[in-house]
Amino acid sequence: MLLSPGQLQTLDALALSARKAFTGSSKGEKRSTKRGSSVEFADFRSYNVGDDIRRIDWNAYARFDKLYLKMFLEEEDLDLTLLVDASASMSFGTPTKLRSACQVAGALGYVGLTNFDRVSAATFGESVRSQFPPSRGKGAAGQLFNFLERPEASGKADFAEVTRRVTLAAKRSGVCVVVSDFLFPEGYERGLKTLAARGFETTVIQLLAREELEPTLTGDLKLVDAEDGSIKEISVTASLLKAYKANLDSYTASLRSFCLRYGMNYVLIGNDTPVEDTIGRMLRGVGVVK
16 A cells, blocks of 8 residues: 555645645635636736737726726646656665655555646656556546556666656646656756746655665675665775765755755755655745645
């Protein structure tokens, strides 16, 4: 089971949040900061030539001898795109990073579906491997969970190519959440810039195994790269572990700084971080959910 009944009950109280307004293709339950033509009154503004005369407030005209238009809050739905890294490096850890990533994606997707947002998901490696089509409504949660139970970690990741394909296929922008260890040989910059250029409000969830965050290995070891099979023999010493931790801290800090520079949210979690903690505390803290 991807998520327990208790976890789902906790998620029922949450809703997705977006800093900016996205124009929806159908009337949903969100309220945009745009002024549209729904039934919820918002404000007045002066009439300009070419405006819809049906929206003129004639009562205001009688009082002020000036034409004003009634403005309304426009209803909109929110698009949530979930991208889950299923490359070979995600097979590490207990539970695996991929399993934890799918649980996080499932929890976010459930929150979106429960609130009638439009949710889609994709797993990726060197390209987009499998996709969950845009769906809405709590009834689609079971299908999303089944989709996220299936992926297996394998191969390399080409994040730049994946985001290029995802953005080209997207009919409109929205909220995009990427769950990955972000250990891409070619880097993450091009891929994240592509999402930003397309107008997605992006959240980066960097998920690392506890053994990667706080390694306890000692002695002479033979390390095998999960993605390219290369082998490296090392002797683990206290000084080596210190250098590793410094490099890891530098890498995660650089990713966080990059995200902030491009207006993206960044959260670092371990594979052992409870899903409800990730969603209810960390992502609420950066404004992804409320």
